[in-house]
Amino acid sequence: MFRAIDLDGYVSRLVADGVVKSEFPPVLSGLANAARALVKVIASSDKGSDLGGYIDASNGSGDAQTNLDVIANKIVMASLSETPLAWLASEECETPVALTPGAPFSIAIDPLDGSSNIETNAPVGTIFSIMPTSPCGTSEATFLQPGSHQVAAGFFVYGPRCVLILTFGHGTLTFALDPDSDSFLLSSDSSTISEMAREFAINSSNARHWSPPVRSYVDDCISGAEGPRGRDFNMRWIASLVAEAQRILVRSGVYLYPRDKREGYENGRLRLVYEANPIAFVIEEAGGAATNGTTRILDLKPVHLHEKTPLVFGSRREVELIARYVRGLEGGLQPYQLFSDRGLLRI
Template structure:
């Protein structure tokens, strides 16, 4: 499709190839775009509109919420609850689901992390919104949490919006990955790259090295081999990156390759958790995007998209990016 095509036109063109398409999916993605544009405007203004700093509250996981965490969640709900495109919404910032009213209940379920990487917002580092779309069960009259608990392979679409030097929407509907850049003068997301492909090999890894003393042996081994450089078993030098914003990490991998790791470790297990990142709001949508771009995504033990969720806020280890590197780390776990 022509570079510069609007996201709306792009979605409509793709929808024509889907048998029985009614326009609801196009409407849903437009709703998400509207929410992301509003969040982008607030991120851009920052301290000028008093949206930085702590909200003096905690989310369901007991983590400190930033003002923009709360505001972004409210923006997502407002953009989606009146147009009849979704049956219910689940968010990292809410304990339970947010069902739509019966007369405005749509055909899809939406899961989202309204502001990923919000710990970076006060220091003006890239943050983003992550979303995942599932089809609502046909016989659902009143959606429940159980309707959301499906493996990532059942996602209809996934994407994220990156709020950085430019605002970018990255989207997959199961047929490759496309990138759109927000033209603020025009007010639309315009296609700037399609058929995104992640290189199979890389010389770059991203991990929080401050946790090194807690890592399990497979992760220790992989990182030590990378750090050994040309003289080590890998025979090449690696660079390390760490932004502490999953959207920014994945976007870099989509752009030039790399591997991102947030493994489970001794410290996380001591807290009674099975991982750091949320399966439904972060791992599943990012795994779908990465796989659609030719990469791989595992927990170290299994493909992320095949994990059967037990609960809405389940956490999992995440290793994703360039295929050969992910396969190597996974093999070390085996």
């Protein structure tokens, strides 16, 4: 009879095969423990405790915090406090926290992505990026490395099932939390994103703020089989980065969170170090692509820990096409697709 391998066993096997370092099993075990605890906290968030309510505080990146953000950060900190990590950088903290001096790896994490959606029972998650600790040992030098230096990354999705999407740079793995054994069991070791996309995800309520290339791309998708794309598209928007990423891993498609004209959105909204970089690593290892509109996300060198970036990821051909829309306008050349005078989202 087939017996699914659990996360601990799988990572231990990678260590034995020399694929990953011996420091990884306790780190992944700590992350898994945090996820198990968060599953229980999230499930009990409707019992009069108002966990999804906002508090009079902001996190390290300037966003308003919910009670659940604070609780999730405490759970993650406690679960990783004794693991072989030199530094822990969290979206909820302005500066990194020192853990184990001299440890070869460090972690940047968004403890609870999508926490504002908790009251609607939408999927939320935890995103993490594991980096080699800089030889000089400082947190700044460690977390301001390009995302291409990541040694592992992934995210948990707390939805109908709790799943872990993970990469060590050798493909994208999926584990699901088994309610009977309370173990994360391997469900796929070869996630692949199709190059052909028939879905795109973007918050169309912001259309009036988009740049012309983004409006043109979305217009051309919406025009369907009769338009320049020659096929029909479905539009999706869950407002949960981890849920969007998992859907694309399962069904392909493309996700756009572009920069726009609103104050605070000039450089995008998602954080490069602990949101865009780990998502990009996972997506690329599944055969997809991730850019800031034109440039590969993993090639960007962060300037500060909480730096923001536009983010486009998903099916490779679609991501490359969006870059051609953008470059066509920015370079002063003829735009790749039609910039018609009329369209559903034309301003």
